[in-house]
Amino acid sequence: MDSYQEIRILPDPEFGTDLLMAALFAKLHRALGQHAGGKIGVSFPRYAKKTGDVIRLHGTAQSLTSFSQTLWLKGLNDHIDISDIRGIPAEVKYFCFSRVQVKSSAERLRRRSVKKGWLSEEEALERIPDSKSQVTSLPFIQVKSLSTGESFRLFIRQSALRAVPAEGEFGAYGLSAAATVPWF
Secondary structure, three states: OOOOEEEOOOOOOOOOHHHHHHHHHHHHHHHHHOOOOOOEEEEEOOEEEEEEEEEEEOOOOOHHHHHHHOOOOOOOOOOOOEEEOOEEEOOOOEEEEEEEEEOOHHHHHHHHHHHHHOOHHHHHHHOOOHHHOOOOOOOHHHHHHHHOOOOEEEEEOOOOOOOOOOOOOOOOOOOOOOOOOEOO
């Protein structure tokens, strides 16, 4: 991993940053799944309580060049500023950005178990107590599942800072629990 490309969401009076980030990430997800083969990772340079308004794509110069030639950003060009592909600075640290799946409310889990036919309503009430609910304050991006069409929150965790990189592949969201991306 020797290069990166930065995509910044431009302020827009009609569309909020969160909505534009969701649209950008949906396009990115489709394109990474089709064209990246696990070789491109993402980071969020303004990660805090939210993911921020900037995404960095990380990979080799060749993989980023090939990826950008797929024209995956079509339709968003008026809402973003995209940098040239640049080399990673010499002195960097590393982070993992990974997906965290939260088993939301106990009520939702009960409804789903009954709907899928796994449990009866009585069994669901007995086996899934309210204490099973999980809550997180992690930043998220609202995305729509390509397979089911349902909307959900993609929670993103940033690992502890690391001094050395870790190799690995990235998923179709550009995230990995093992592979690191440079932080600068």
